[in-house]
Amino acid sequence: MKLGKVEFCHFLQLIALFLCFSGMSQAELSRSRSKPYFQSGRSRTKRSWVWNQFFVLEEYMGSDPLYVGKLHSDVDKGDGSIKYILSGEGASSIFIIDENTGDIHATKRLDREEQAYYTLRAQALDRLTNKPVEPESEFVIKIQDINDNEPKFLDGPYTAGVPEMSPVGTSVVQVTATDADDPTYGNSARVVYSILQGQPYFSVEPKTGVIKTALPNMDREAKDQYLLVIQAKDMVGQNGGLSGTTSVTVTLTDVNDNPPRFPRRSYQYNVPESLPVASVVARIKAADADIGANAEMEYKIVDGDGFGIFKISVDKDTQEGIITIQKDLDFEAKTSYTLRIEAANRDADPRFLSLGPFSDTTTVKIIVEDVDEPPVFSSPLYPMEVSEATQVGNIIGTVAAHDPDSSNSPVRYSIDRNTDLERYFNIDANSGVITTAKSLDRETNAVHNITVLAMESQNPSQIGRGYVAITILDINDNAPEFAMDYETTVCENAQPGQVIQKISAVDKDEPSNGHQFYFSLTTDATNNHNFSLKDNKDNTASILTRRNGFRRQEQSVYYLPVFIVDSGSPSLSSTNTLTIRVCDCDADGVAQTCNAEAYVLPAGLSTGALIAILACVLTLLATPHTIGDLSSLTRDRTHVSCIGSIES
Template identity: 25%
Template sequence: MTKTKGYRDWRWKAVWWHHFFLLWSTVEGQTRYGIPEELKQGSVVGNLAKDLGLSLSDIFERKLRVASEAGEQYFSVDAGKGELLVNDRIDREALCGQSASCVLTLQVVAENPLQLHRIEVEIRDINDNSPVFLTAERVLKVAESTATGVRFPLDAAQDQDVGSYSVKSYTLSKNECFSLKMKDLPGDRQVPELVLEKSLDREKQSIHHLLLTASDGGNPAKTGTSKITVSVLDNNDNVPVFKKALYNVSVSENSAVGSILVQVDATDADEGVNGEIEYVFAVHTPQSLLSILKLDPTTGEVALIGRLDYESSAKYEISITAKDKGFPEMEGHCRVQILVVDVNDNVPEIIVTSRPNPVRENAPKGTVVALIGARDLDSAENGKVTLQLPKNVPFTLKPSFSNNYELLTNGPLDREKVSQYNIEITAFDSGSPRMSSKKIISVSVSDVNDNAPVFSQPSYNVYLKENGVPGSILYSVSASDLDSGENAKISYSILDSKVQDVSVSSYVYMNSDNGSIYSMHSFDYEKLKVFQIVVQAKDQGSPCLSSNATVHVFILDQNDNAPTVIYPSSAALGSLSHQRMPRSAKAGHLVTKVTAVDADSGHNAWISYRLAEATDTSLFTVNQYTGEVRTKRAVSEQDESSQRLLIEIKDDGEPLQSATTTVSILLEDGLHEPMLELRHKASEPSKKTGRITLYLILSLASVSVLSLVTFLILAVKCIRSSRSSGRDMMSQSQSFRSCMSPMSEYSDFTLIKPSSTTDFKEAFNNTFNNNRFLQKFE
């Protein structure tokens, strides 16, 4: 009952101390676990997620993984529970040899954001190895005359376990002539020695069989044995004696092959062959030493025949035996301890713990890009490593712990300027001479949508002929985006605006993929001369970015309108069927004036007049530019009373457009007589003269007022029409055309709108009626 209770108390204390140790380690910022070696695969080491303060979702989302500095992957993470598991067999002796402490350093890497945790797992020893002697059987030759108390060194047993599980004791099988003593060596080590307790008598017993047993400190203890055979010999009663029992020598690991490391020296008090000495390595010397060291049997010089490597072994211990040539053969023993001095013969190594993920170009300064480690197999200053980066990269290295570094951003990134950095990292050690190595790490810069699309030009001028085919392409705009992927994928659209109070989308259509603009219908220059389109290019980033450009569309006039005759018009001919002229008219007499307009513009609206047919072509002429019809000669009595003129009006367009009008003229006698009579009677003062003068003054005033009113009405009407049609670029381009006929006897001032032939006719009719009114008083 008491035993069970004590066991429980022991278990409780062990658990308490274990948790206390883990808690202390976590508080110090470094997690440490302890497990025995040889655990089964899948055994739980500890709850890694809980100890690192991570949730179970972080284990999966941040791709938590474990990397070992030893290279072998002994552990893994259970993504479902967040536990650290044993992944492979762990043999403490294979990992740490005879080292008293065996700690595996693990690097736990979490991504998004990149973070490195350091944990340590102490591998505790279990008693899984038995003591082993290098030789299973040892033969000693002892002369029967050997004095009691003489000691004979024996081989020490080796146990791969450490601490309490290493070799703790030796026992010798029961024998009345020999006993076992322990000899203390430096480093708290002991080796067994066989002591002669009783004089030997070869005649009684020539061979003694002994059994040496080594026991470790396990419970139960494990043992190993070695058989010792003692042959009793006659005479040769002096053994070789070394000047030193222990020879210490230090040698550089880069010592040349053939170098003499040490010379041992032994003497024998006997004479002759009994005093001649031969040096040999002890029989238990391992082959690894025999491959690099050579012992001269005559001089005792130990020479180097192989290469030393401090990183493989910093110390060698060998046993040397001096044998004489007497009979029986006698032996003396000494030990040589060789300390290897480290030289800087290993190049530092750069280890990429975590491959760099692409870093966003808008990543803030200090963003972790990659985790990098450094290692040098040399020791002390020779193994101290420093990493350096070039000066022209926007990155820096931040030391973390135990030769581990974080590669951080140290400045602004711009993918459009540099999309990938090949960073050359240089590792230097602190040895002499200094050694270095280089490694290139590629860091890709991922795109963010920080560039808006840019049109090839801020505005475009498009010239389009009127009367085009609906659905034809007007123009193609193009924009580019310095970003990549979806951030550089551009779609085009037209921003809504008004053209003559109608949405611009009813005029044009835009292909969103390639930026081509198409007409929705045919355009008429006489109705619309210019309009503008605001196009937008928008990328597919998040958030999306856009830019605008203006497309000015100019409609080019085509000669699609024939000249329109304003006077004489059909309405005017209805009220005045014939033009009258007196037979007394002289050459150059103004008969009438043909007026026409063309709704086109430019050369297409330049009008010329030509007399196409006439009753008498010798009597009349038409001015090519003004349309004035005048007599070429004086009218004779033989000329017919009724004259008919066919006048052709042509524009200057391509192809040419034309129109014709017919003018009928009546030649009458006596049209001049009222005027002559009026002039004759003007010299005679009378009441009628005063009245006529008054009437004439009133008529002139009426005509002036009527002309002014007509001008004002037309001006207001044109301005209103201009404002109603002018929200496009040509709203201010509607203008008035004034025609002053310099060759006319009458000043005909006409205001017209080019796009309205009806207005021309109305204006001309008003002017024509006014002129008729004046002619009555001539």
């Protein structure tokens, strides 16, 4: 029958133990510590337990109990008077003892990795009295290790990274295998490492498990990932040892070892001359085999005739160079531009600069295409001036536009009536001369902003726009007038020379704050005996009283004509009437009421009589009798009294 590796190992260890035990005499056995024994108060001679150092082989798979060792007391004469008792860890369940001979056997398979030793206690008893003949003593059964556990990588599988182009011997990662066998006994737990897969690119240090690079200049761009298989074998790697494996995935990380390269030496793009400023003309991209930050680009224009017309920037998401327009293109001025574009990495690795420059250039040619453009005015804004006194049909100014295309088509002009709703102006369709179509009034509209349209004769859809600002110049065509509607009052008890109103004037003509006004009373009012006017010489005038006292019953309102002259050339004047009301005032001169008496009492009729008449009317209205029933009225005492009062 053939034996497996484990069974063969067990067999060899059993033979070794047997030879060890059989070669030792009882006199050579070590003695354990013992305690003094006392019986019936008399001291007896000290006895000692005698036994072997007990070992039992783990993983025993035999059908019979495994012999462990023998307990023996020097009191035992071999006549059967002594019996042996075993207690403690595993007693009776794992370990049994022959009470007559003291032989100990293991009845179950033991695993050192589960429990390395058992602590038990032994007693020798007198068989007849069942009393101890030796003190109880403690001993240990140690489980003898065999190589029954393979190394294991508890942290596997592993992943690691190492920069590409690393020199030979660069450390990548350390792997560690553990072996559950006894590291203090034999070589069962002594592990060595080897590489089963991953050569010739990587190697492993046999004792430490450190994985290192084994080939120089490994290129990520050629291959960026490697799968390694690492083996750990116990028994120092000898035949019969157990082994375990793990995988290690090694990724080459990128370094900036590749310069950018344009896929083409030149590019050409066609753009219309009407393309707006800031529009994208083209996108170009240099290829870079590196990734991430190592592939980030910077672009710039290093040569050519497009400086100031174009600029290039980088799209950070795509790393493209974006060419945009900086100024308006004009086919008639220049039909093409040539740019020399350079692409460079932002951060080149100094180790690889010896390979050459980390930049590349290409040529970009931009062809400007002609576009049928609308007419262009010679000025973006035409300021013009005209007097508001100008006659209809007079010339104000001229605008000019031309076709910028090479065809130079004739241009016709018109006014955009959306900006000249009332049609104040006309324009000559051929010459661009602007004339007045209506009388102008600066006070109605001081500035007219109009849009002039210039249309190509050959292509009416091409329309250019020019802007004209016409300022209306002022003439003195508005007379001055009161600055406001004055509410002037004079107290009945006013004294002569008292100022009752201060007036000012306004003029719609320019300048709004630069006029000088002159005030006076009209000729008809100069000699009146009620009021006078004083010009304050500051564009104001004061109205004063000329007599003592005013009566509302005599005259409640006075009308005073004021003559105002402006300082224009020629000057204009106007007469403005100031209304003055007579009011009853308090002691402080504050008007209380300005209403005149509604009725003047007839001569001989007193105020008391008037009150009596009103009371009688009210009484008559309140009675239910008709006016014709005078007999009943006269019989009523109250009515008779009322009628009597009226008659009196």
